[in-house]
Amino acid sequence: MSRRPEDLDGLYERIRRECASRAERLWEVSRTLHADPEPAYEEHRAARLLGGELERAGFRVEREAAGLETAFVARSGAGGRCVALLMEYDALPGLGHACGHNLIAAAGLGAALALRGVLGEDAGRVLAVGTPAEERGGGKVDLAAAGVFDGADAALMFHPGVHDWSWAPLTAQTQVQVAFHGRAAHPTGDPTRGIDALAGLVQLFNTVAVVSRRLPPGSHVQGIVTHGGTATNIVPDYAEGLFGLRAATTAALDELVRELGVWAAGVAAATGTTADVRRIGKGYAHFRDNDVLSERFTRHLARSGITLTQPVPGTYLGSSDIGDVSTRVPAIHPFVAILGEEASDHTPAFARAADSERGRAVMLAAAEALACTAADVLLRDDLSARAWARLREKEAAGL
Structure with a gap:
């Protein structure tokens, strides 16, 4: 009452x-x-x-x-x-x-x-x-x-x-793992056979930096390299990054995750690598x-x-x-x-x-x-x- x-x-x-x-x-x-x-x-x-x-x-x-x-x-x-x-x-x-x-x-x-x-x-x-x-x-x-x-x-x-x-x-947030797969080779002894997975990951970071300029208010992508190869005399056949994504709403976050997948696929096509994109953890709603x-x-x-x-x-x-x-x-x-x-x-x-x-x-x-x-x-x-x-x-x- x-x-x-x-x-x-x-x-x-x-x-x-x-x-x-x-x-x-x-x-x-x-x-x-x-x-x-x-x-x-x-x-x-x-x-x-x-x-x-x-x-x-x-x-x-x-x-x-x-x-x-x-x-x-x-x-x-x-x-x-x-x-x-x-x-x-x-x-x-x-x-x-x-x-x-x-x-x-x-x-x-x-x-x-x-x-x-x-x-x-x-x-x-x-x-x-x-x-x-x-x-x-x-x-x-x-x-x-x-x-x-x-x-x-x-x-x-x-x-x-x-x-x-x-x-x-407070924004919605999640983390996304992006892994690039290439082909190992000696960088000088057999340079044409190598497919550099790390180069693919670096290019994705460059793409994120450019595209981020046009993201809507509240949207943000920040990444780190979690695996970049094992030795300087081996073309990396695997590279991995972890990206933190935020957006003003949960729906906008889902769209940003989809866009990151599109960017990774484009980079993979350009570099001859393949890319796996996987959402990590539960994330937070806005x-x-x-x-x-x-x-x-x-x-x-x-x-x-x-x-x-x-x-x-x-x-x-x-x-x-x-x-x-x-x-x-x-x-x-x-x-x-x-x-x-x-x-x-x-x-x-x-x-x-x-x-x-x-x-x-x-x-x-x-x-x-x-x-x-x-x-x-x-x-x-x-x-x-x-x-x-x-x-x-x-x-x-x-x-």
Whole structure:
């Protein structure tokens, strides 16, 4: 049953007090994660720490969710609508928490605990979802495919960054392996028999460089050589490259993969080689922001003195497995700055910021705003209906 706005105002204040009462412990959890970074699929201690916090608060914790050793789903409540609060906690090799996932985890944890503490068991269902391997592999992709988000009415998270943006312009991404096959020969003793597979791969890189100038906004191809031959006195009969492809939408990404195959076939015909093109891994769908919910988060966050704006038009900021969740359920992924716009994530400076006083303040503000937005989803029929309608509109429009 929907609550009147005046009822919700009192509820928001109780949520803020609940988050404030947990502030020291949430910061302790964040700093523990920061001091003990674990890379993708190896976040065993992080998953135990977060799952344990939720279990002690009365959540029912399912570990190794979707067959992933470091994923978990913690459940609370019964009946009514359902909201999922997402936690990331993988770190970057060599850089630690240079993407601030320790802050994401602590904010999601704080929102889940505050929501349960204020609403109890009867106002709807809360899922606190531990999502490993955002940086490499995509735990959310597997969790979504396993049905973890089926029946949820919203999936909510925030991400620290260098912008204060109400939503994240995140592209679809995948990786494509291209292998060229030629014929080995001695480069001077029998030069006419050799068919240089590496030359084919190099020509593909040249083609990508030229064609990339006309790709649509958001589309991008970046490649590396993973095999280029074995010796300088042998014409390489095999060469292999790995290409990372991104595009503004999942449909545009599929078209870009098709185009790369066309370019490789053309190069093979020109060089006398043959080319095998193979998509690697699951990839990520593009992110569909649910502006109905993002606007609510923006309003709630403003109470902490942080103003979010729309992203700069034409700007794209990488990819994330939240995209696969956003195609199934209304979702948000705002950016909240812990460094200035002159800086960047995935740097040592950003890792330090993820353990700074500004990082602490942002994490606590985000926890409050996430919990209040989750309460809106659970208690306001009109909001949930509009969020679902907006998702279906974007799906129909291919956005």
